[in-house]
Amino acid sequence: MLVGSFGIQKVSVTQQFCLSIFVGGEGNRGLVKGKDLKQGAKMRLVGLTGGIASGKSTVSSMFKHSHIPVVDADIVARDALKKNSGGYKKVVAAFGPDILQDDGQVDRLKLGRIVFSDASKRQLLNRLLAPYISSGIFLEILKLWLKGHKVIILDIPLLFEAKMDKWTRPIVVVWVDPETQLRRLMERDNSTEEDARNRINAQMSLDLKKSQADIVIDNTGSRQDLQERFSEVLSQVKRPLTWTEFWLSRDGALTALLGVIIGVLAGKNFFW
Numbered sequence: 001m002l003v004g005s006f007g008i009q010k011v012s013v014t015q016q017f018c019l020s021i022f023v024g025g026e027g028n029r030g031l032v033k034g035k036d037l038k039q040g041a042k043m044r045l046v047g048l049t050g051g052i053a054s055g056k057s058t059v060s061s062m063f064k065h066s067h068i069p070v071v072d073a074d075i076v077a078r079d080a081l082k083k084n085s086g087g088y089k090k091v092v093a094a095f096g097p098d099i100l101q102d103d104g105q106v107d108r109l110k111l112g113r114i115v116f117s118d119a120s121k122r123q124l125l126n127r128l129l130a131p132y133i134s135s136g137i138f139l140e141i142l143k144l145w146l147k148g149h150k151v152i153i154l155d156i157p158l159l160f161e162a163k164m165d166k167w168t169r170p171i172v173v174v175w176v177d178p179e180t181q182l183r184r185l186m187e188r189d190n191s192t193e194e195d196a197r198n199r200i201n202a203q204m205s206l207d208l209k210k211s212q213a214d215i216v217i218d219n220t221g222s223r224q225d226l227q228e229r230f231s232e233v234l235s236q237v238k239r240p241l242t243w244t245e246f247w248l249s250r251d252g253a254l255t256a257l258l259g260v261i262i263g264v265l266a267g268k269n270f271f272w
């Protein structure tokens, strides 16, 4: 199913079901406007998003340095397009062999030029890759949950466009002013102004994302400014889990199971 003009596929019904087991569906609305996580939240999935080159990866690295695990949707999307993967086969069938390099891998620069200058082709690419990206993200969350992590950062550039924002709380938006965004993007990718503008315009406006955020990180200033703002955000994200969050995390689930087993054994001794 398409969402808005971005052509991003929503997570499937099965994936929605699985996600709801972890995060409690739309009830996971914690840390919003200063309130703690509550109402059925089962673990804390923090949404990290923003515009292209607004500084998400820079903030992601800060979380990783603070030992908070990050699921990076760009990496999942790259895996979804690796040679001979399911996504690769679908994309090559739809876009033709012209998008391939000599070694058979997708020429990302070439495919990027095509899809960032043509909304219908971008929608097509999004539609083809969406199932692989959403299941890849889900798998990464599952692995981290099994390892016992209770707070996980989901770095998803298209969090709002793909309607995945409803699974994450709080939502952190990394914002920059438009001139800084354009300059940083051109410098980082060594791209022309036209290419950079096309990429920026392919996304929902950064101001609109900012208006839907629980926490905004203004990254227009220096790296030092960003580090200081990050420290404040980190303490919000690491706030103690509520009891509900704890019981439904892996450790909480195991503790509850142990409690039931002990209860049953004690009951047996009592009655026999």
Ligand SMILES: CC(C)(COP(=O)(O)OP(=O)(O)OC[C@H]1O[C@@H](n2cnc3c(N)ncnc32)[C@H](O)[C@@H]1O)[C@@H](O)C(=O)NCCC(=O)NCCS
Residues within 6 Å of the ligand: 051, 052, 053, 073, 074, 077, 081, 108, 109, 111, 112, 115, 122, 125, 126, 129, 133, 156, 157, 158, 159, 199, 202, 203
């Ligand atoms: C078009 C592709 C091949 C270009 O690859 P390239 O290496 O040049 O860019 P990269 O993947 O590193 O993406 C850089 C940034 O572009 C933006 N972006 C990527 N895809 C999209 C998209 N479909 N729509 C809008 N913005 C996008 C994001 O901000 C991302 O962080 C690649 O971006 C892609 O496969 N995109 C579709 C998959 C997708 O939706 N990725 C985003 C994950 S939520």
Ligand SMILES: Nc1ncnc2c1ncn2[C@@H]1O[C@H](COP(=O)(O)OP(=O)(O)OP(=O)(O)O)[C@@H](O)[C@H]1O
Residues within 6 Å of the ligand: 050, 051, 052, 053, 054, 055, 056, 057, 058, 059, 074, 157, 184, 185, 188, 219, 220, 221, 222, 223, 224, 226
């Ligand atoms: N505060 C800052 N001051 C100067 N440069 C910065 C700052 N924050 C980030 N940058 C630089 O801006 C560029 C974009 O940052 P980054 O790659 O983190 O953005 P992003 O949002 O992850 O981009 P994308 O959407 O493409 O994944 C990078 O070259 C990064 O080093």
